[in-house]
């Protein structure tokens with residue numbers, strides 16, 4: 001395939017997104033090297049907060065929380081008093097003022113303690129009041145943040161509706177502006193966390209703004225006339241999460257409760273979710289660490305065939321996979337936090353990558369951990385079955401992973417489409433528009449700057465892997481260009497190719513993150529004493545490179561047409577239809 005031609009950059013412009021530049025064949029290594037070192041002062045604060053989180057977490061009976069179906073208002077109050085409900089909120093509003101990295105580290109701890117605890121606190125801070133923090137006026141911040149940061153009030157995030165899940169752009173709730181500037185809201189939401197416990201909700205609706213059908217973000221408060229908390233859902237896991245329907249019947253919302261500008265509601269929703277997704281990535285890191293620790297204990301103690309099961313190769317392969325993959329995932333997640341903390345304009349793709357990779361890894365890791373626990377794993381007096389039930393929702397909420405994959409691929413393809421439209425009149429238009437839910441979110445143009453096509457900032461001892469990554473980036477760029485030239489606008493329907501592209505991008509990003517991290521480790525403690533990290537990094541990069549090669553091969557040769565044809569036949573039959581026996 002023809003390789004890509006790099007267009008002249010806008011002078012002086014820096015790349016706005018590391019990952020979006022990859023498909024152009026550009027590696028903006030200055031964005032990912034050197035490894036982001038956390039602030040020492042903040043580290044101390046984080047250690048303190050983590051100790052408090054563990055103390056409170058250990059005092060809670062998390063099985064009882066499942067029975068009670070709530071963590072307890074007293075525990076929320078304790079978490080609030082310990083500073084754990086306002087982690088990133090400015091100190092002037094009573095928060096801890098943590099960076100993204102600091103926030104992620106505390107959330108790792110929550111996830112290690114219990115998934116329900118981390119989701120209640122995640123709904124509260126990652127999405128519930130994040131909009132007020134990001135888009136609120138000073139008055140709105142002063143009014144709501146102190147109580148929310150102190151845990152005196154809980155927040156929720158109300159986007160999903162019965163007819164609008166993944167396609168959240170098409171919510172049906174509607175707000176109509178009144179002559180006095182207030183808004184009257186009608187509609188219904190479902191699956192809303194902290195439903196009956198929340199005092200403040202960021203809710204989204206459609207609204208006519210300047211004659212156009214747009215979205216609006218509204219801050220709703222418990223007790224508003226017409227704001228009704230509905231039935232609770234009975235869930236497979238996260239049973240302590242108070243998941244509810246919400247009904248809005250002519251709720252009058254004062255103008256001062258509008259978040260951001262009317263019309264910007266969808267952008268606000270997507271910006272908040274972007275942030276939440278990193279949390280799921282780093283939360284998955286925390287939960288996976290706990291699983292690995294549990295599993296190592298179990299396989300070391302459990303003896304069968306006169307030896308610890310830990311000594312069987314098939315067991316070792318599972319543990320080796322968990323440890324090495326977690327090393328890669330942890331590197332990606334904290335590199336992404338570093339991008340956010342460094343003020344990088346657009347980390348939407350990296351964040352989505354961490355969510356997809358993290359939540360799927362955690363699911364497979366939990367499954368394998370349960371397998372290694374044998375029959376005990378299936379028992380309620382052991383932790384695995386609860387973990388498995390609790391985390392099953394992670395790949396579905398905050399952007400179903402398949403939708404996220406399309407988002408990653410199409411967003412990364414967009415700059416290539418723009419480049420090609422300049423060169424050869426092969427415009428993609430707005431590819432992301434095909435998944436309306438994300439359209440607004442990814443609309444910004446990628447700023448361009450000439451960047452090397454190779455990695456030069458990795459430690460010389462890692463040169464082999466750095467070269468391999470550079471080669472993968474060149475191939476990815478070429479394959480993407482070929483894909484767009486072949487399918488033009490129809491590339492937006494080629495979801496299977498998008499999935500392969502997204503997974504390949506994810507694995508390239510993971511390798512870069514590992515190289516950056518290990519380069520820093522070598523600089524810090526020397527190459528010789530870093531043998532274990534080097535070995536794990538080496539193993540991770542080999543496997544990840546293998547996966548990239550395999551995805552690229554399958555982009556050329558696959559049986560996609562057969563699979564989609566079989567699915568369509570099955571839809572026509574309306575059943576499996578090939579049974580050996582008739583009943």
Ligand SMILES: Cc1cc2nc3c(=O)[nH]c(=O)nc-3n(C[C@H](O)[C@H](O)[C@H](O)COP(=O)(O)OP(=O)(O)OC[C@H]3O[C@@H](n4cnc5c(N)ncnc54)[C@H](O)[C@@H]3O)c2cc1C
Pocket residue numbers: 123157158159160164165166167190191192193194235238243393396397398399400401402403406435495
């Ligand atoms: C425990 C829990 C907590 C939640 N908390 C909240 C909350 O606090 N606030 C809130 O607003 N919402 C919340 N949600 C809702 C959650 O975000 C949605 O369930 C999620 O967005 C998926 O929407 P859906 O359930 O309607 O599934 P659908 O949109 O119907 O999707 C179902 C499946 O269809 C496939 N699919 C859909 N679209 C595409 C596509 N374009 N391409 C390929 N495949 C596709 C995917 O496999 C997807 O998993 C929660 C849900 C649960 C279960």
